[in-house]
Amino acid sequence: MESEIASATLKALRRVLRAAEGGTRRLAATTGLTPSQLLVLREIDGGEDVTPGVVAQRLQFSHATITAIVDRLVALDLVTRARSDRDKRRMLLEATSEGRRRLVEAPDMLQEIFSVRFSALPAWEQAMILAGTERLADILGVGDMDAAPLLDAGPIDRS
Numbered sequence: 001m002e003s004e005i006a007s008a009t010l011k012a013l014r015r016v017l018r019a020a021e022g023g024t025r026r027l028a029a030t031t032g033l034t035p036s037q038l039l040v041l042r043e044i045d046g047g048e049d050v051t052p053g054v055v056a057q058r059l060q061f062s063h064a065t066i067t068a069i070v071d072r073l074v075a076l077d078l079v080t081r082a083r084s085d086r087d088k089r090r091m092l093l094e095a096t097s098e099g100r101r102r103l104v105e106a107p108d109m110l111q112e113i114f115s116v117r118f119s120a121l122p123a124w125e126q127a128m129i130l131a132g133t134e135r136l137a138d139i140l141g142v143g144d145m146d147a148a149p150l151l152d153a154g155p156i157d158r159s
Contacts, residue, residue, distance in 0.1 A: 013136070020151045023110040031102045032076075035152040036061070038106055040069045044079055045095035045103055052091060061148050078102060111151040 024035055031038065043055045056066040070093060073079040078099035084090035095103070118126060137143045 009136075020110055023107075024152055026107055027109065031106050033102065033106070035109055035111070035150055036065075036148070037069055037073060038103075038109065039150065040066065041073060041078060041095060041099055041103060044070075044073075044093045045100060049084070049090075050093045052093065055093070059148065065148075073099070109151070111149070114151065 027033060027035060027038060033041070039059055040055055040061075043058055044050050047054070052063060052066045052070060055061075055070075056063050059066075061069075070079060070081070074081060076098075078096055080094050080096060082092050082094070084092050118129070121129075134143065137145070
């Protein structure tokens with residue numbers, strides 16, 4: 001019986017991993033972006049006077065990661081950087097028209113679907129899922145691994 005439960009758990013985990021990989025491939029095929037690049041682009045397009053620090057804080061990514069992703073988005077002509085007129089020390093980010101076009105084309109990301117459905121669950125069930133997932137990470141020996149809240153298996157700042 002125990003091996004059946006372990007096998008069923010591994011199958012469920014494999015389905016989650018495959019769904020994440022498939023979502024990443026669909027996003028790349030549609031927009032040419034990685035999930036982290038799309039999240040950063042959305043954060044930039046979603047506000048006024050957006051700085052790299054604000055994006056890092058909202059997405060819970062490191063400043064270095066945001067810098068690498070923004071560098072890539074600038075190179076793709078999806079984002080512009082400009083010094084603030086009021087404070088020259090501040091670097092402001094803005095989505096270009098091409099960046100906004102790609103946002104419109106982007107399919108729903110797996111973590112967005114997860115967030116909507118997860119938040120609809122009762123608090124006790126959310127806590128149970130969190131506890132089980134954290135325990136699974138511990139069993140696999142990756143409980144202390146730093147990870148952003150993003151359903152993507154690859155490095156966050158990859159090109």
